[in-house]
Amino acid sequence: MATSGTTAFGPDFTEIAEEAWERAGREMRSGYDLRTARRSMDLLTIEWQNRGINMWTIDEGTIAMVDGTATYNLPADTVDLLEHVIRTGSGSTQSDLNMTRISMSTYSSIPNKNTESRPIQVYIDRAIATPTVTVWPVPDASSTYTLVYWRMRRIEDSGTGDNTPDVNFRFLPALIAGLAYYIAMKISEVTMERRMELKQDYMEQFQLAAEEDREKATFRLVPRIRG
Numbered sequence: 637m638a639t640s641g642t643t644a645f646g647p648d649f650t651e652i653a654e655e656a657w658e659r660a661g662r663e664m665r666s667g668y669d670l671r672t673a674r675r676s677m678d679l680l681t682i683e684w685q686n687r688g689i690n691m692w693t694i695d696e697g698t699i700a701m702v703d704g705t706a707t708y709n710l711p712a713d714t715v716d717l718l719e720h721v722i723r724t725g726s727g728s729t730q731s732d733l734n735m736t737r738i739s740m741s742t743y744s745s746i747p748n749k750n751t752e753s754r755p756i757q758v759y760i761d762r763a764i765a766t767p768t769v770t771v772w773p774v775p776d777a778s779s780t781y782t783l784v785y786w787r788m789r790r791i792e793d794s795g796t797g798d799n800t801p802d803v804n805f806r807f808l809p810a811l812i813a814g815l816a817y818y819i820a821m822k823i824s825e826v827t828m829e830r831r832m833e834l835k836q837d838y839m840e841q842f843q844l845a846a847e848e849d850r851e852k853a854t855f856r857l858v859p860r861i862r863g
Contacts, residue, residue: 659816701781
């Protein structure tokens with residue numbers, strides 16, 4: 637018998653909710669069942685963002701620096717910046733230089749925040765509405781500067797019910813297991829023993845996916861010998 641020849645399995649949210657409800661011990665029968673599952677899934681994906689870096693949510697972005705301007709808005713769905721460099725020039729003359737991330741207390745202790753030169757430090761304000769990035773020194777007019785950053789964005793909401801989830805396919809088992817556990821916590825008929833079984837399955841599925849969802853580049857530590 638031949639295989640399907642396809643690798644496009646991607647259930648929409650309604651199918652995911654049905655599977656989760658069945659694992660929790662009930663059938664999804666009403667519009668409210670779907671609505672409460674959507675709410676639980678949105679909370680679940682926020683929990684994932686608190687757990688650490690989700691590789692599929694990493695985006696690259698740029699901000700054109702303006703002479704005399706230190707603070708710039710980041711996209712509203714930015715969770716945090718992971719890396720950042722200051723770029724000068726373009727094409728064959730382009731040069732990317734590392735920037736040091738500093739804390740609010742370190743930035744506040746800088747005596748003259750209006751000093752103009754090539755930016756070498758960056759402070760990130762993870763505000764609720766609009767996160768911002770502030771560079772120091774303030775960009776001057778001696779060169780064209782571009783802030784290049786790699787950010788972690790928020791996982792998209794579950795939507796109306798006919799959308800596919802904004803997760804890597806490797807996380808689908810963890811998503812369904814986690815949603816089943818979240819739903820089971822709402823059902824009074826589900827025993828504590830069964831809830832713990834669902835939680836254990838969720839933890840195992842998430843760990844499997846998280847261990848695979850990581851950087852695979854070679855990393856070496858070389859001891860420094862002091863004379």
